[in-house]
Amino acid sequence: MHKHTPRAILAASVGLGFIATAAHAQSTVTLYGIVDGGFTYTSNQGGKSNYQATAGSEQGSRWGLLGKEDLGGGNAAIFRLENGFNLQTGVASANGRIFGRQAWVGLSSEKWGAVTLGRQYNAAQDSLEPLQVSADTSQYGTHPFDTDDLNNTFRTDNSVKYVTPNFHGLQINSMYGFSNNAGNFAMSRSYSVGASYAGGPWRLGAAYVRLDNPAVDTTGAIPSDNYFTFIKGVTKQQIYGAGGLYDFGKASLGLMYTSTTFDLTPASQHQTYQNAEASIRYQITPALRAALGETYTEVSANAKPASWHYWQTTSALQYFLSKRTDVYIDLIYQRASGAVAAIEGTSGASSSHTQFLAVTGIRQKF
Numbered sequence: 001m002h003k004h005t006p007r008a009i010l011a012a013s014v015g016l017g018f019i020a021t022a023a024h025a026q027s028t029v030t031l032y033g034i035v036d037g038g039f040t041y042t043s044n045q046g047g048k049s050n051y052q053a054t055a056g057s058e059q060g061s062r063w064g065l066l067g068k069e070d071l072g073g074g075n076a077a078i079f080r081l082e083n084g085f086n087l088q089t090g091v092a093s094a095n096g097r098i099f100g101r102q103a104w105v106g107l108s109s110e111k112w113g114a115v116t117l118g119r120q121y122n123a124a125q126d127s128l129e130p131l132q133v134s135a136d137t138s139q140y141g142t143h144p145f146d147t148d149d150l151n152n153t154f155r156t157d158n159s160v161k162y163v164t165p166n167f168h169g170l171q172i173n174s175m176y177g178f179s180n181n182a183g184n185f186a187m188s189r190s191y192s193v194g195a196s197y198a199g200g201p202w203r204l205g206a207a208y209v210r211l212d213n214p215a216v217d218t219t220g221a222i223p224s225d226n227y228f229t230f231i232k233g234v235t236k237q238q239i240y241g242a243g244g245l246y247d248f249g250k251a252s253l254g255l256m257y258t259s260t261t262f263d264l265t266p267a268s269q270h271q272t273y274q275n276a277e278a279s280i281r282y283q284i285t286p287a288l289r290a291a292l293g294e295t296y297t298e299v300s301a302n303a304k305p306a307s308w309h310y311w312q313t314t315s316a317l318q319y320f321l322s323k324r325t326d327v328y329i330d331l332i333y334q335r336a337s338g339a340v341a342a343i344e345g346t347s348g349a350s351s352s353h354t355q356f357l358a359v360t361g362i363r364q365k366f
Helices: 002-024 123-127
Strands: 027-045 048-055 062-072 075-084 102-109 113-120 156-163 170-177 189-199 202-212 234-248 251-264 269-285 288-301 308-320 325-337 354-365
Touching: 102 156, 123 170, 123 189, 123 202, 156 189
Parallel strands: none
Antiparallel strands: 027 048, 027 062, 027 354, 062 075, 075 102, 102 113, 113 156, 156 170, 170 189, 189 202, 202 234, 234 251, 251 269, 269 288, 288 308, 308 325, 325 354
């Protein structure tokens, strides 16, 4: 028996060391997702009404993996891989990207914040999107044409993001997206900075985003297959925005303003889209929530008086069958001046100055 004792001791020591290491560097990988499907009626798309089976009306359907490895001392290695898809067809969103919603890896520290690398959200999406009325209603309730990117028309590739620790409710986020273009560092690049605050009854956010020569190729920070199709020849896009929510009792009042300017070719041409939004959310019962929002959008070109105006009313009811499952109905009405109505997210603009949309569906989170 004594001849085997050293081996037994060695095996036990290795085993205990492995257990200690595992306890110190614990890893977790979480599978999560949202499945959202329903039906949409639109009063006028190109002159005809439309009844559609639709997906992602309340939130885009997705599944993802969120990983974290404890490195000790309040430090961790982190990653997120998130796929978006159309529930009605099974097709991947974001032009067929496997992880088109998010794909990043990085390091986080309780003391110093987090640095992540990959395909990520910009500062407007991080700091402003949770405050808009469509965060509690439908994607159709976002601002016309999504020029401020709060409905995630584009995400940023080749990016490095830094987020500060939470300091008494305040967090700062900043990001730079590389062009990956040899000899032209400023081509198809992007950078942004934003701030979020949550304290007491207040939730506040502000952001600035800049894109230089977006969508000139498929390899830059803003690839050409993941950008606006309604506007061409953009040499620079700038987004400014600020918003807030004030909670009192069962209700929340919200205000938001965003301004987006597109510099176009030739250099003397540009367009500006300004959005002003007011909203109220109300928790009628623990299971029933309502929201109402009003958005005014003004579009001007080349510093001249506004050419087009859009008034949009968004209303919604959500009934929660459980913490993870709800059914909903949303009603959106838009009236345009100087242009035809075009509710964001629909499959076609109206042939007149008005457009009405009703959507109902079910959403489940896991």
